[in-house]
Amino acid sequence: MGDLYALDFDGVLCDSCGESSLSAVKAAKVRWPGLFDGVDSATEDWIVDQMHIVRPIVETGYENVLLVRLLLEMRMSSIRKSSVAEGLTIDGILESWSKIKPVIMEEWGENRETLVDLFGKVRDEWMDKDLGTWIAANRFYPGVPDALQLASSSIFIVTTKQSRFADALLQKLAGVTIPHEKIYGLGTGPKVEVLKQLQKRPEHQGLKLHFVEDRLATLKNVIKEPELDGWNLYLGDWGYNTKKEREEAASISRIEILQLSDFTKKLK
Numbered sequence: 001m002g003d004l005y006a007l008d009f010d011g012v013l014c015d016s017c018g019e020s021s022l023s024a025v026k027a028a029k030v031r032w033p034g035l036f037d038g039v040d041s042a043t044e045d046w047i048v049d050q051m052h053i054v055r056p057i058v059e060t061g062y063e064n065v066l067l068v069r070l071l072l073e074m075r076m077s078s079i080r081k082s083s084v085a086e087g088l089t090i091d092g093i094l095e096s097w098s099k100i101k102p103v104i105m106e107e108w109g110e111n112r113e114t115l116v117d118l119f120g121k122v123r124d125e126w127m128d129k130d131l132g133t134w135i136a137a138n139r140f141y142p143g144v145p146d147a148l149q150l151a152s153s154s155i156f157i158v159t160t161k162q163s164r165f166a167d168a169l170l171q172k173l174a175g176v177t178i179p180h181e182k183i184y185g186l187g188t189g190p191k192v193e194v195l196k197q198l199q200k201r202p203e204h205q206g207l208k209l210h211f212v213e214d215r216l217a218t219l220k221n222v223i224k225e226p227e228l229d230g231w232n233l234y235l236g237d238w239g240y241n242t243k244k245e246r247e248e249a250a251s252i253s254r255i256e257i258l259q260l261s262d263f264t265k266k267l268k
């Protein structure tokens, strides 16, 4: 018998918030030319700082682009186009993002696919032009590269990031090669479906199943699926979640709250 670990990428293995925030500012400038005219560097720095605070609500990368514009609209009434920005606070975003998101998408006339493509393209261009600074804007959490390298368990990565970015970071920043077929990235379906696929494979029968994630909503989706009752679920407390979410997770018996040092030990 052995263990199978399905691991989220951003917020579990890698802290990519610096990179995703900077990429989102770049993408916002491409998508809405002129929006940043007259925006000084202090305001831009403020936006990037706030992006770290609101990071727990981001499920998929393109949402960062929306958040950049929303933060700018909150700060500068002159460019305000959405009905929600006035009087909105950072806490308000954390509380109500799922309600705010469809409203601003509608009011700005945006669609998901266009923003997903754009966000990917901006990252590709940054990587092509200057791989060094792109990689340097990311960091693996302490002990994670070693743990991945030495892991005796079967490791799968289940992420909403595009696989090629996860792959580049694993190889170039962590020095770890994870076979392509073990990285389930954006476009491979919801995480609950990936977990179902993994547990069905004949070669995984008899393995103890573990899923490590930093987003509470994702773990709650797993709990809703009776078929996935066999998975041990962990919320990584070092990732992108809020104190309120960790408190909620502590009250859910299916979920174990994990610290980084225990996580890296578990993999080895």
Ligand SMILES: [Mg+2]
Pocket (backbone or CB within 6 Å): 008, 009, 010, 011, 012, 213, 214, 215, 239, 240
């Ligand atoms: Mg995550």
